[in-house]
Amino acid sequence: xxxxxxxxxxxxxxxxxxxxxxxxxxxxxxxxxxxxxxxxxxxxxxxxxxxxxxxxxxxxxxxxxxxxxxxxxxxxxxxxxxxxxxxxxxxxxxxxxxxxxxxxxxxxxxxxxxxxxxxxxxxxxxxxxxxxxxxxxxxxxxxxxxxxxxxxxxxxxxxxxxxxxxxxxxxxxxxxxxxxxxxxxxxxxxxxxxxxxxxxxxxxxx
Numbered sequence: 001x002x003x004x005x006x007x008x009x010x011x012x013x014x015x016x017x018x019x020x021x022x023x024x025x026x027x028x029x030x031x032x033x034x035x036x037x038x039x040x041x042x043x044x045x046x047x048x049x050x051x052x053x054x055x056x057x058x059x060x061x062x063x064x065x066x067x068x069x070x071x072x073x074x075x076x077x078x079x080x081x082x083x084x085x086x087x088x089x090x091x092x093x094x095x096x097x098x099x100x101x102x103x104x105x106x107x108x109x110x111x112x113x114x115x116x117x118x119x120x121x122x123x124x125x126x127x128x129x130x131x132x133x134x135x136x137x138x139x140x141x142x143x144x145x146x147x148x149x150x151x152x153x154x155x156x157x158x159x160x161x162x163x164x165x166x167x168x169x170x171x172x173x174x175x176x177x178x179x180x181x182x183x184x185x186x187x188x189x190x191x192x193x194x195x196x197x198x199x200x201x202x203x204x205x206x
Contacts, residue, residue, distance in 0.1 A: 034201035036064035048190035061086035080114040102178040135174040165197035
């Protein structure tokens with residue numbers, strides 16, 4: 001069963017109110033504040049390269065927090081701060097280019113941030129969170145589709161929750177416009193970037 005409850009239609013909501021059904025204790029028990037565990041979380045991206053293949057990368061240094069509400073998804077929130085110098089695509093020269101003035105200008109804009117503005121349950125274990133993504137001093141809305149992977153207590157006594165997420169952006173909307181034309185037509189780097197998230201978060205001690 002999902003962490004935020006279920007998104008009901010009007011009729012179902014009216015029925016729930018009329019019958020005064022109690023809150024599911026399993027969902028209510030997950031309500032609380034969590035810190036993202038960077039050592040067990042991946043913030044990844046995929047870009048099309050030379051029109052024929054995909055280049056994958058990730059950010060290695062970041063921090064974030066979640067507030068999960070097991071009874072009202074609209075009250076759940078997320079916050080994320082990413083150190084742009086931590087970008088890693090497996091190639092030092094490419095990483096250096098991405099950090100340069102052609103792309104992320106990490107000397108001038110060292111951090112990328114996300115601050116949620118709304119959240120909703122879509123049914124089953126699927127959820128959607130929308131917020132403000134800030135890159136290069138530009139802030140635009142970003143919607144992330146999430147799947148809840150479950151909750152468990154690890155061997156060290158930490159209460160964990162896990163999510164997988166995905167989103168797509170056009171990098172040009174954040175001012176990331178550098179490119180190079182190919183002799184065969186097309187461009188070196190796609191404008192569309194796929195974002196992928198594997199998130200593990202630990203419940204904060206009360």
